[in-house]
Amino acid sequence: MVIKYSIKTALNGLKTHKSRSVLTVLGIVIGITAIILVMSLGQGAQDLILGQIKGIGARTIATVPGRQPKGPTDFISMFTDSLKPADLLALSQKKNVPHADGIMPVVFGSQSAVYENNTYRPTIFGATELFSKIYNIYPEEGRIFTNDEVKSYSDVVVIGSKVNIQLNGNGSLLNQKIKINGRNFKVIGIFPKQGQSTFLNFDEAAFIPYTTAQQYVFGKKHFDRIVVQADTEANVAQTVEDIKITLRNNHNITDPTKDDFFVETQAQAMATVGTITSVLTLFLAAVAAISLVVGGIGIMNIMLVSVTERTREIGLRKALGATEKDILVQFLLEAIILTALGGAIGIILGATLSFIISLVLTKFLAVNWVFSFPVGAAALGLGVAAFVGLVFGIYPARQASKKSPIEALRYE
Amino acid sequence: MALIEVSHLEKTYNDDGVSTPAVRDISFNVQKGEFVAIMGPSGSGKSTLLHILGFLDRQSGGTYRFDGKTMDDYSPVELARVRNAKMGFVFQTFNLLSRTSVLNNVKLPLLYSGIKESYWDEMAKKAIEDVGLSHRLDHESAKLSGGEKQRVAMARALVLDPQIIFADEPTGNLDSKSGQMVMETIQRLNEEHGHTVILITHETYTAEHAQRVIHILDGRIDKDEKVISRRQSEEFIK
Numbered sequence: 001m002v003i004k005y006s007i008k009t010a011l012n013g014l015k016t017h018k019s020r021s022v023l024t025v026l027g028i029v030i031g032i033t034a035i036i037l038v039m040s041l042g043q044g045a046q047d048l049i050l051g052q053i054k055g056i057g058a059r060t061i062a063t064v065p066g067r068q069p070k071g072p073t074d075f076i077s078m079f080t081d082s083l084k085p086a087d088l089l090a091l092s093q094k095k096n097v098p099h100a101d102g103i104m105p106v107v108f109g110s111q112s113a114v115y116e117n118n119t120y121r122p123t124i125f126g127a128t129e130l131f132s133k134i135y136n137i138y139p140e141e142g143r144i145f146t147n148d149e150v151k152s153y154s155d156v157v158v159i160g161s162k163v164n165i166q167l168n169g170n171g172s173l174l175n176q177k178i179k180i181n182g183r184n185f186k187v188i189g190i191f192p193k194q195g196q197s198t199f200l201n202f203d204e205a206a207f208i209p210y211t212t213a214q215q216y217v218f219g220k221k222h223f224d225r226i227v228v229q230a231d232t233e234a235n236v237a238q239t240v241e242d243i244k245i246t247l248r249n250n251h252n253i254t255d256p257t258k259d260d261f262f263v264e265t266q267a268q269a270m271a272t273v274g275t276i277t278s279v280l281t282l283f284l285a286a287v288a289a290i291s292l293v294v295g296g297i298g299i300m301n302i303m304l305v306s307v308t309e310r311t312r313e314i315g316l317r318k319a320l321g322a323t324e325k326d327i328l329v330q331f332l333l334e335a336i337i338l339t340a341l342g343g344a345i346g347i348i349l350g351a352t353l354s355f356i357i358s359l360v361l362t363k364f365l366a367v368n369w370v371f372s373f374p375v376g377a378a379a380l381g382l383g384v385a386a387f388v389g390l391v392f393g394i395y396p397a398r399q400a401s402k403k404s405p406i407e408a409l410r411y412e
Numbered sequence: 413m414a415l416i417e418v419s420h421l422e423k424t425y426n427d428d429g430v431s432t433p434a435v436r437d438i439s440f441n442v443q444k445g446e447f448v449a450i451m452g453p454s455g456s457g458k459s460t461l462l463h464i465l466g467f468l469d470r471q472s473g474g475t476y477r478f479d480g481k482t483m484d485d486y487s488p489v490e491l492a493r494v495r496n497a498k499m500g501f502v503f504q505t506f507n508l509l510s511r512t513s514v515l516n517n518v519k520l521p522l523l524y525s526g527i528k529e530s531y532w533d534e535m536a537k538k539a540i541e542d543v544g545l546s547h548r549l550d551h552e553s554a555k556l557s558g559g560e561k562q563r564v565a566m567a568r569a570l571v572l573d574p575q576i577i578f579a580d581e582p583t584g585n586l587d588s589k590s591g592q593m594v595m596e597t598i599q600r601l602n603e604e605h606g607h608t609v610i611l612i613t614h615e616t617y618t619a620e621h622a623q624r625v626i627h628i629l630d631g632r633i634d635k636d637e638k639v640i641s642r643r644q645s646e647e648f649i650k
Contacts, residue, residue: 005523016511316507319468320568321496321524323489405468407501 004394006326010333017306023228024302025342027295028388032346032381033353034288039377042281042356044369046274051368053270058233059101060134061225062264063091063243073344081222082260087250088226096246097228099235104130106225107213113206114157114179120166122159122206123182126213134229137202139189141174150209153216158189162203181217236265289384295349296388303335313320315377315408316399328401335387335393344387413480414441415608416465422473422538423460423631434460434633437474442610444575447602449611449619449639450539452628458612459580461628465610466499466578467491479575496524500569500607502598504581506561508568510554514545517553518567525572536650539567542605545596566597576608583618587611595621617643 014021065082088105091097107126112119132144141341145156157178164173173187185208192203214220230239240263247261248254307314314327351373358371414619423435434457442448449544450459456595463469464476467483473589478500486494495501509519518536540546543563548556553564562582579598583591599621611622619625620643627635 005529009523012512312507313509316503317520317524318492319466319495319501320521321492323492323524324488326492326524406463407466409507 006329006333007337009330010337013306013310013330013334014337020302020306021338025338025345026298027298028292028339028342028385029295029346031292031295031350032290032328032343032385034291035285035351035376035381035384036347036350036374037354038284038288039281039374040351040372041357042277042284043372043374043379044354044358046281047276047370047372048368049273050270050369053266053273057134057136057229058266059230060266061228061230061236061240063228064262065222065224067260067262072387074251081220082251083223084250085221085223087247088223090246090250091226091228091243096349097239097242099239099242100228101231102130102133102229103136104128104208104227105223106131106227106397107210107218107220107222109218111181111217113163115167115176118167120163122163122204124207124217125203125207126210126217127207128210130227130229131207134227135202137194138192140192141172142187142189142329144168144189145207145209147228151209153211154209155183155185155212155216156188156192157185158207159187159213160191160201160203162207163206164190164382180208180320183216236267240265265339278374279376280295292384292388296392298337299335299338299389299397300392303331303393304399306334307331307396307400310400311403311408314403315405315410318405319409322402328397331397331400332393334391335386335397336389336408339389339393342383343382346385347381352376415444415446415479416440416442416610417477418465419476420456420474421461421464421471421476422465423457423469424472431552434631435464435471438628438631438633439474440626440633440636442608444545444608445606447599447609447611447622449613449622449625450618450628451619451625452634453614456628457631458614458628462578462580462610462612466501467495492524496521497572498575500566500572500574500577502562502565502569502577502579502582503601504584506558506565506585507559508553508564511552513550514540514553514556514564514567515549517564518571520568521572527572535571536567539571540564542570543567557590558586559593560587562590562594563597566594566601570601570605574607576586576610576622579609579611581612582590583613583615591618612616 058338063083066080088103091100092103094100097103104127109123109124111124112121129144129147130152132138138144139158141156144158145154149156157180159173159178167173167178168176172190176187177184179185180188191202207216210223228239228243230236243263244256244259248256248259251260317327354373355371358369361367361369372375418441419439420434421438422437425432425434438461450461460469464471467478467480470483478494483491493550509520515533515536518539519532522532522535537546537549540549543566545560545563545567548560549550553561556564566582577598582594582598595618598609598611601607609622611619613619620639620641622639623642624636624638626633627637
């Protein structure tokens with residue numbers, strides 16, 4: 001039989017049982033919608049997180065004091081004061097770390113900030129003028145502090161948008177004095193609103209020169225991080241090695257397993273996060289796939305009912321010259337059309353829902369979420385749906401094709 | 413050569429170890445163009461015989477040749493082709509696709525025929541004209557009267573111009589007037605178009621439209637006789 005007529009016949013068969021066809025398709029629609037939704041949101045989440053890490057810069061290398069944690073119970077409790085000014089000095093020298101483009105010590109902690117009668121506890125970062133460049137964030141009002149201000153232990157602060165709001169509502173604090181740990185700081189810059197961020201929440205932070213932070217705010221001599229920026233991405237690995245060698249020299253460490261510091265790169269963080277979100281997405285998609293199987297069994301059930309109900313029609317077609325293959329193709333096509341239709345609707349529905357969710361996230365939660373349509377997942381979903389139709393349709397279709405024409409014609 | 417050659421045909425049904433003979437040692441020939449009625453009470457084995465003649469069922473003994481060939485000479489696909497091109501079936505319960513138009517019902521055998529689609533409409537319309545239903549072309553078959561339904565079924569049986577038409581109690585579900593009209597049509601097709609017809613019935617007045625009646629009783633041929641006073645009701649023929 002001509003394939004065009006096979007499809008027409010199958011469509012007619014489905015049309016005569018409209019409500020039944022619609023309900024059958026529903027199972028597949030739900031399954032595919034769930035898969036597309038999970039894949040699309042998973043992709044969005046991954047893009048978001050990776051984007052934030054990228055924002056920090058692929059050339060950025062963070063040296064962290066303490067031993068690298070080896071498991072969930074292995075806290076970074078030892079040697080947390082292992083990064084000393086001598087290390088900063090050593091790392092700053094071109095002969096030790098030739099590919100360093102910039103080096104920035106960081107100290108941080110939580111401290112109260114007071115303005116008039118308002119108190120807020122932002123995270124205080126002590127850093128250098130480099131952090132704007134490294135984190136790619138610049139004040140909306142005012143300026144960042146200068147190298148001179150760092151050297152001279154100046155009492156200047158650049159605050160995040162939420163710090164400003166908490167201390168002074170909608171009025172700008174630029175050029176006002178706020179008290180941090182009882183010391184007066186002049187607000188010289190205010191950062192723009194960043195929204196929810198996974199790693200560094202700039203909105204709730206205040207940046208001051210690290211010298212001032214060490215001396216007057218936290219009273220510590222060591223650093224919590226030493227951030228090094230490599231000159232090119234290609235030189236990141238070399239620079240990591242240079243940093244390790246320099247610090248081991250400085251700390252008299254010969255056995256690398258006894259390091260009292262560790263070095264993190266963004267590439268590592270991205271790889272880790274990428275793996276975690278991919279695994280999570282896959283897991284959720286697998287859960288969603290179960291509903292597809294359930295939908296497939298639903299299709300098989302309905303097709304079996306349909307075959308029994310249309311026994312006479314099958315007998316008639318056979319008596320009129322239909323071969324077993326003709327009957328098989330007709331019923332198989334019905335199942336595949338049902339599932340493919342369900343798949344197509346599911347893809348549209350899933351993508352629409354995902355788009356709405358991305359809109360909600362961007363508009364109302366101020367998350368920098370980018371809607372992504374997972375073309376691969378859509379193709380996979382459609383393929384899986386048609387495959388489900390084939391697998392669960394073949395049994396009823398075979399049952400139909402094997403019917404003897406006289407038995408079928410006698411069937412009441 | 414006779415179109416149909418039946419010799420010592422046997423058919424026994426085996427159900428759970430109980431064997432029931434339905435056809436016992438039946439032999440007869442049917443020539444091209446003949447109109448034969450197979451008559452007998454219900455349970456006499458006449459439907460079983462028709463199924464074997466129509467290559468829908470297989471005999472348990474004896475031989476049956478259609479156009480010189482037995483069922484075993486064909487593959488299943490070739491059997492479907494023979495049924496499609498050389499045989500036409502008319503059933504007691506019409507067996508039309510109910511929510512489908514008259515035209516599309518008649519087209520059904522064409523779907524499986526391998527004939528080019530561009531000829532389908534013309535062929536189907538001609539067959540519908542032959543049974544006098546041209547004015548019902550686009551009607552849903554479910555909305556037709558019983559007599560009209562049976563005539564659609566006949567158009568469907570005719571559309572590929574088969575060598576033989578098998579009619580299994582075609583008037584069984586019809587009132588006498590509609591039944592009469594259906595029989596007139598069958599008779600006319602036999603006389604004007606030369607189709608060989610094998611008619612199954614349990615009614616004497618229906619059988620009397622045929623040229624020859626084979627009486628079957630308990631699976632055996634009881635009598636094989638020529639119809640002397642054939643029914644001719646010309647007034648029903650258009």
